């Protein structure tokens with residue numbers, strides 16, 4: 185989550201409807217059209233099944249109520265309309281209540297390929313299909329509850345586990361590498377890079393290792409962690425994750441595999 189943004193979320197009216205501009209809808213259409221092609225054979229089967237269930241409109245941004253109907257029925261999750269920036273407390277509180285925060289703005293054409301702030305395309309297209317999956321839904325809910333109760337310092341560790349699963353996770357399916365992380369699935373460049381480039385390291389998922397791995401939000405990831413199956417998330421959710429955080433603290437962080445940022449955000 186970045187600390188400043190040029191974007192402002194649109195607010196729903198008294199009926200819960202968000203009035204998107206024609207340009208907003210056109211940006212959505214162009215993003216969805218391009219990304220649907222790129223994820224074929226690259227996104228994991230569970231994501232593709234979720235996408236079918238949610239049945240997102242191509243020509244306009246969906247209303248949150250449309251998405252909620254499906255999520256509620258499948259796993260009891262909902263999406264929640266939030267401003268462009270929310271703090272960690274609010275973020276974890278929402279997840280702990282099975283509400284996935286969706287900032288209701290969409291990127292401009294100038295940032296069509298890449299933006300740091302999670303917009304509605306990232307949240308809905310990237311994450312919501314998998315929120316129909318029981319293992320992913322359970323893991324995300326567990327993470328929210330732990331994060332809500334955690335100290336500020338522990339939340340920084342937990343954020344790494346989220347980063348290397350929910351946002352940038354890979355898994356193995358029928359002998360192939362596939363994507364389940366929403367940060368990858370909403371980025372055309374990283375969808376190709378994550379699976380096909382020989383630059384990044386791809387390690388077997390080990391939660392303690394993920395907790396110890398620093399990341400940057402503004403570059404293609406130098407490291408990914410790979411699950412044996414999406415159901416492995418059930419197993420991780422059942423671990424004593426806060427004990428793993430303590431273990432990670434004791435072992436210390438791994439050396440970053442990326443150069444330091446030139447201008448550090450405060």
Ligand SMILES: [Fe+2]
Nearest residue numbers: 302351366367
């Ligand atoms: Fe995200």
